[in-house]
Amino acid sequence: MPRKSQEEKARSRARIVEVAAAMFRENGIATTGVADLMKAAGLTHGGFYRHFASKDDLVAAAISHSVSTALAELRGAEEPGARAKALKRYIDRYLSEEHVGNPRDGCPLAALGPEAPRSSPQVSKALDEGSAEAVRVLAAAMDGRREAASSLMATLLGSVVMARMASSHQCRKRILLDGQRAALGIVESG
Amino acid sequence: MPRKSQEEKARSRARIVEVAAAMFRENGIATTGVADLMKAAGLTHGGFYRHFASKDDLVAAAISHSVSTALAELRGAEEPGARAKALKRYIDRYLSEEHVGNPRDGCPLAALGPEAPRSSPQVSKALDEGSAEAVRVLAAAMDGRREAASSLMATLLGSVVMARMASSHQCRKRILLDGQRAALGIVESG
DNA sequence: CCTCTTAGATGACAATCATAATCTAAACGA
DNA sequence: TCGTTTAGATTATGATTGTCATCTAAGAGG
Numbered sequence: 503m504p505r506k507s508q509e510e511k512a513r514s515r516a517r518i519v520e521v522a523a524a525m526f527r528e529n530g531i532a533t534t535g536v537a538d539l540m541k542a543a544g545l546t547h548g549g550f551y552r553h554f555a556s557k558d559d560l561v562a563a564a565i566s567h568s569v570s571t572a573l574a575e576l577r578g579a580e581e582p583g584a585r586a587k588a589l590k591r592y593i594d595r596y597l598s599e600e601h602v603g604n605p606r607d608g609c610p611l612a613a614l615g616p617e618a619p620r621s622s623p624q625v626s627k628a629l630d631e632g633s634a635e636a637v638r639v640l641a642a643a644m645d646g647r648r649e650a651a652s653s654l655m656a657t658l659l660g661s662v663v664m665a666r667m668a669s670s671h672q673c674r675k676r677i678l679l680d681g682q683r684a685a686l687g688i689v690e691s692g
Numbered sequence: 693m694p695r696k697s698q699e700e701k702a703r704s705r706a707r708i709v710e711v712a713a714a715m716f717r718e719n720g721i722a723t724t725g726v727a728d729l730m731k732a733a734g735l736t737h738g739g740f741y742r743h744f745a746s747k748d749d750l751v752a753a754a755i756s757h758s759v760s761t762a763l764a765e766l767r768g769a770e771e772p773g774a775r776a777k778a779l780k781r782y783i784d785r786y787l788s789e790e791h792v793g794n795p796r797d798g799c800p801l802a803a804l805g806p807e808a809p810r811s812s813p814q815v816s817k818a819l820d821e822g823s824a825e826a827v828r829v830l831a832a833a834m835d836g837r838r839e840a841a842s843s844l845m846a847t848l849l850g851s852v853v854m855a856r857m858a859s860s861h862q863c864r865k866r867i868l869l870d871g872q873r874a875a876l877g878i879v880e881s882g
Numbered sequence: 883c884c885t886c887t888t889a890g891a892t893g894a895c896a897a898t899c900a901t902a903a904t905c906t907a908a909a910c911g912a
Numbered sequence: 913t914c915g916t917t918t919a920g921a922t923t924a925t926g927a928t929t930g931t932c933a934t935c936t937a938a939g940a941g942g
Contacts, residue, residue, distance in 0.1 A: 505908045505919045514919080530810050532722040535899060549920035550901090557900065605809055611857065616806045618857045619795055620720050626859060633857040652854070652867055653847070653874040660850030664842070667801065667808045667823040669816060677842055684843040688874070696889050697939060704889080726930065739890040740931090747930065 515553045518543045523564040527613040528606035531561055531621075561621075562628040568610040569632035573639045582645065589643040589689065596658050597681045602665040602674060611636060612662045644689065654688045657681060705743045708733045713754040717803040718796035721751055721811075751811075752818040758800040759822035763829045772835065779833040779879065786848050787871045792855040792864060801826060802852045834879065844878045847871060 506514065521543040525534045536557055537547040554560040579588040595601060596609065605613045611633055618629045633655075641651035661681030668674045696704065711733040715724045726747055727737040744750040769778040785791060786799065795803045801823055808819045823845075831841035851871030855864045 505906090505910090505917085507909060507919095511919065528810065530722060530807060532720060533810070536901085537899080545919095546921050547900090548902095548922065552919055611853075613806055615853045615857050616803060617720060620718065620723070629857045630859040633854055634863070649870050649873075652870040656847050656850030656854055656867075656871055656874065657843070658850065659853055660846030660848065663801075663805045663849050663853070664823060664846055667805050667819045669820045673824070677846075680839050680842040681846055683839070684846065684878070701889065725928075727928090735889095736891050737930090738892065738932090742889055 511553075514543070514545065514549075518545070518550075518553060518560065519563050519567050522560055523568040523610065524606045526561065526564055527568070527608065527610055531614065531617055531625075536560075558622045558624045562624040565610055565614065565625065565628040565632055569628075569635060572609055573636060576639050576643055579643070585643045586689075589640075590686075592643075593654075593658070593682065593685045593689070597661055597665075597678045597685065599665075599674060599678065602662060602678070605666070609659075609662065612659050612666075615659065650688055650691060654685055657684050657688060661685075701742075704733070704735065704739075708735070708740075708743060708750065709753050709757050712750055713758040713800065714796045716751065716754055717758070717798065717800055721804065721807055721815075748812045748814045752814040755800055755804065755815065755818040755822055759818075759825060762799055763826060766829050766833055769833070775833045776879075779830075780876075782833075783844075783848070783872065783875050783879070787851055787868045787875065789855075789864060789868065792852060792868070795856070799849075799852065802849050802856075805849065840878055840881060844875055847874050847878060851875075 518540070522534075522539050525539055525542060536550055539560075540547045540550055550560075554563070576588055576592050579585040601608045611629070615629060615633070618626055621629070637648065637651050637655055640655055641648040644651050644654070658681070661677060661684075665674045665677045665681075668677060708730070712724075712729050715729055715732060726740055729750075730737045730740055740750075744753070766778055766782050769775040791798045801819070805819060805823070808816055811819070827838065827841050827845055830845055831838045834841050834844070848871070851867060851874075855867045855871075858864045858867060
């Protein structure tokens, strides 16, 4: 099967990015091969370089994409009342067992952040900008309290990383509850 | 060069574990090969399987080892006064630019924790036990306040992960300062 | 001292990897 | 409508991977 229309090319690209974002979060960057990834997107590995200059190029795109979609629901609210409500729902979702158990469509920073120091400049930059944007969006939902937003994000990230290390269901639950208490404490400390 | 004494074998094994712990934290598990690792330990790759059944076996050993040594300085203190002092120094070191910039001899949970969900059962277990022990030791240094210890650890982990994503020196510094404020707040909230 | 065991070296193995060349048929510009 | 361009398939490449078989010489046990 040969050439596709430009519209379909764009669709292919979007599909690759989305599939890649999920697979990288689930299996890690280094352990996810270009061939597997393309197969999961319904293509063969040969066409990959018509869309991306290199694997790292895709990794950066996948990170940017998944950060944006992860923050989308938090960006929506405009008035302070709706903002506070959206933030609380966001925290609740973030510190849920569902999020802990499904990295593939969860927070990309919690799943891939620690790979930042050992990544290429491209990927490093995507993570840098992604985390900066996350703090910005959180701060906007907290009446501009940047410092509290930074603490909140640390609590969220750390709690999920901890919960994912815990094999026991009970332990995970306790960690998430502790995280929720701490997070709400930070939000209401203004 | 052929056989070595049992004492030297033990020394070799210890060297491999130590080198591996450093390399895994610096370059990640998947991207650190057995051959590179053995070369860094002053050996060739052939002898590896006289010490470990598999790479995962070594990974688990390296994690356990590095968790233990990372918690050693916190385990020392006995009386409450010395405990509180040791804890504050620990937090200060943990949230330092030196720690952020040198994952190779830093906290293994911050560097490798997020790889837990995608690791083998052996490795997963090592991370599970390591994080549980970390919370226990932190709680012991906080008069047994387990809940606060869990929150503290989340703040520590999250802050370091965030700081490592930030490319700008200023941004890193700000994140670490916010983390320190939050951490001290948790410690003194009892 | 003699035999048996084995730590580590050397080299090979099948897989897997990112990347690239080649091909083909359909979409495009004219 | 005709020639050019190109999305994606197929196949190749060279490097790297974890693991293992084989060889060596020296330690350990008698």
